[in-house]
Amino acid sequence: MNLPALPLLQQLVVLLAALVLFLSFVLLAQSRLVSAIHAFAWQGALVAAVTAVVALSGEVHHLYFSAGLTLILKALVIPAMLHRQVRGLALERHTEALQRPTLAIIAAVGLVIFSSWLVLPMVAEELAFTRNILAISLAVVLIGFLMMVVRQQAVAQVLGFMSIENGLFLAAVSATGGMPLIVELGVAFDVLVAMVLFGVFFFQIRESIDSLDVDRLNRLSETAEMAGEERP
Amino acid sequence: MAEILTPSAWLLAFVQALLFPALAPLLVGWVRKVKARLQNRRGASVFQPYRELRKLLFKEARVAHTASPLFRAAPSVVFVATWLAAATVPLLTIDLPTAVVADIIVLAGLLALARVFLALAGMDVGTAFGGMGASREMMISALAEPAMLMAVFTLAMTAHSTNLGSLIAHHLGDAFVLRPSYLFAFAGLTLVALAETGRIPVDNPTTHLELTMVHEAMVLEYSGRHLALMEWAAQIKLLLYGVLVANIFFPWGIATDPAPASLAIGLGAILLKLAVLGAALAVAETVLAKMRLFRVPAFLNLALLLALLGLLSHVILEVGA
Numbered sequence: 001m002n003l004p005a006l007p008l009l010q011q012l013v014v015l016l017a018a019l020v021l022f023l024s025f026v027l028l029a030q031s032r033l034v035s036a037i038h039a040f041a042w043q044g045a046l047v048a049a050v051t052a053v054v055a056l057s058g059e060v061h062h063l064y065f066s067a068g069l070t071l072i073l074k075a076l077v078i079p080a081m082l083h084r085q086v087r088g089l090a091l092e093r094h095t096e097a098l099q100r101p102t103l104a105i106i107a108a109v110g111l112v113i114f115s116s117w118l119v120l121p122m123v124a125e126e127l128a129f130t131r132n133i134l135a136i137s138l139a140v141v142l143i144g145f146l147m148m149v150v151r152q153q154a155v156a157q158v159l160g161f162m163s164i165e166n167g168l169f170l171a172a173v174s175a176t177g178g179m180p181l182i183v184e185l186g187v188a189f190d191v192l193v194a195m196v197l198f199g200v201f202f203f204q205i206r207e208s209i210d211s212l213d214v215d216r217l218n219r220l221s222e223t224a225e226m227a228g229e230e231r232p
Numbered sequence: 233m234a235e236i237l238t239p240s241a242w243l244l245a246f247v248q249a250l251l252f253p254a255l256a257p258l259l260v261g262w263v264r265k266v267k268a269r270l271q272n273r274r275g276a277s278v279f280q281p282y283r284e285l286r287k288l289l290f291k292e293a294r295v296a297h298t299a300s301p302l303f304r305a306a307p308s309v310v311f312v313a314t315w316l317a318a319a320t321v322p323l324l325t326i327d328l329p330t331a332v333v334a335d336i337i338v339l340a341g342l343l344a345l346a347r348v349f350l351a352l353a354g355m356d357v358g359t360a361f362g363g364m365g366a367s368r369e370m371m372i373s374a375l376a377e378p379a380m381l382m383a384v385f386t387l388a389m390t391a392h393s394t395n396l397g398s399l400i401a402h403h404l405g406d407a408f409v410l411r412p413s414y415l416f417a418f419a420g421l422t423l424v425a426l427a428e429t430g431r432i433p434v435d436n437p438t439t440h441l442e443l444t445m446v447h448e449a450m451v452l453e454y455s456g457r458h459l460a461l462m463e464w465a466a467q468i469k470l471l472l473y474g475v476l477v478a479n480i481f482f483p484w485g486i487a488t489d490p491a492p493a494s495l496a497i498g499l500g501a502i503l504l505k506l507a508v509l510g511a512a513l514a515v516a517e518t519v520l521a522k523m524r525l526f527r528v529p530a531f532l533n534l535a536l537l538l539a540l541l542g543l544l545s546h547v548i549l550e551v552g553a
Contacts, residue, residue: 003409003411003549003550003551004406004409008408008410011409011410011411012410014410014412014549014550015410015411015412015415017412017549018412018415018416018541018545018549019412019415021541021545022416022538022541025537025541101530101533102533105533105537109537109540109544112541112544112548113544116544116547116548132548132549133549135548136548136549
């Protein structure tokens with residue numbers, strides 16, 4: 001893909017997609033929960049902006065609807081819900097540093113290179129202008145997985161899950177000009193319902209192990225007090 | 233590019249090289265003035281750094297008994313190396329013989345030479361603060377250098393040249409292109425510039441609090457004309473990074489031919505860009521707090537990550553398979 005040959009709007013799509021990838025890195029390395037939620041909200045807003053610009057440059061009108069839906073759900077409603085839950089669990093000041101932050105970042109960079117290598121045959125076909133964004137979206141998905149693996153905090157893992165959804169949506173928009181509207185509505189409401197369920201689970205985990213650190217689920221214990229004794 | 237190695241081009245390069253030390257204190261004065269206004273103070277005149285330099289130049293230089301000849305030589309070496317590095321940066325025009333003979337890797341090398349002598353001079357007298365400042369400076373620069381080179385390579389890959397003049401010419405010749413790699417490289421290089429010039433999130437240029445000082449600790453033993461040269465070199469370095477960022481990422485207005493009219497436009501453009509950049513620096517220094525020394529590696533890791541993402545986004549998004 002030769003960038004200067006593209007029209008300005010499509011260059012803007014590429015730029016926004018690169019920023020989505022950057023926010024994935026921010027999410028991965030952010031130790032404050034509240035800041036991570038804000039980063040997630042910005043990522044959702046950027047995905048919505050990508051959708052809107054694709055709709056504008058390709059004149060695909062139903063994508064405006066998806067862009068609005070993404071903006072409302074991913075940038076406003078879900079972050080607000082997460083914010084409320086974090087406040088309900090009194091975790092506003094909670095920080096959770098990664099065990100080896102540099103290693104996690106290097107692994108994420110490796111995933112970006114891997115996904116760019118993976119989509120090379122597809123890019124070679126030059127099917128559409130945004131093929132290379134497929135590599136970016138794949139990287140966002142893989143970094144979301146990585147985040148769910150390396151984080152111990154349940155809320156942070158949910159953020160990783162939600163950013164996987166952002167990556168999938170970006171891939172759908174850039175590769176095929178968006179999913180059919182009915183599929184998109186279904187997915188959007190599934191994500192919303194998942195968010196509600198996560199909220200219930202947060203309180204359940206908190207009730208049973210007195211913490212949201214899911215590593216502690218590995219330990220078998222009858223009562224919460226026994227788990228509390230072994231605390232470092 | 234051999235045709236620009238003419239006597240008049242060399243004269244132009246010489247004038248431009250003289251402009252760097254002449255303008256550097258003005259930029260520092262401007263940043264201090266804007267900062268003072270933001271803090272509801274009136275602040276000293278923008279020409280105050282010139283008066284300080286003149287005062288120091290006419291004062292007697294005292295040297296410790298334990299100092300070696302290196303201690304006396306270091307200010308001159310630091311000043312000349314920084315000045316030479318600055319002379320390779322296009323300020324008014326891109327047709328520079330100095331930019332042809334020395335590319336950006338030479339620039340990084342000259343700055344490294346100045347830094348090595350600064351750190352050696354800091355350790356030379358054998359006071360506790362000097363050694364502490366030198367070790368801190370080395371830690372910061374060891375982390376900043378890879379980030380800077382990575383950001384520069386990102387730009388060089390777009391222009392297929394590490395030469396600053398042709399890099400800017402390539403950027404000017406293109407139509408307006410939104411490049412994600414330039415955005416990331418800009419952010420990365422700005423963070424590196426803040427760390428390397430010792431501005432506020434990393435080092436405070438005005439502090440004398442021993443817990444936090446880096447640059448101040450190394451020049452603590454200097455006085456008189458030695459101190460003047462050290463301070464002047466630091467000011468030139470700030471101007472150098474400012475011009476680098478301004479002219480690489482916002483090259484509009486820089487002269488592409490040696491006609492007097494376009495040179496005047498180039499001077500006006502760079503002064504305007506530096507005024508904006510200095511004001512932005514003053515705002516950033518007002519709203520940010522200085523971070524702990526052990527947070528600096530995380531800050532520079534971010535710069536390296538940004539530069540790396542710039543490189544990757546250039547490879548993935550901007551060049552065809």
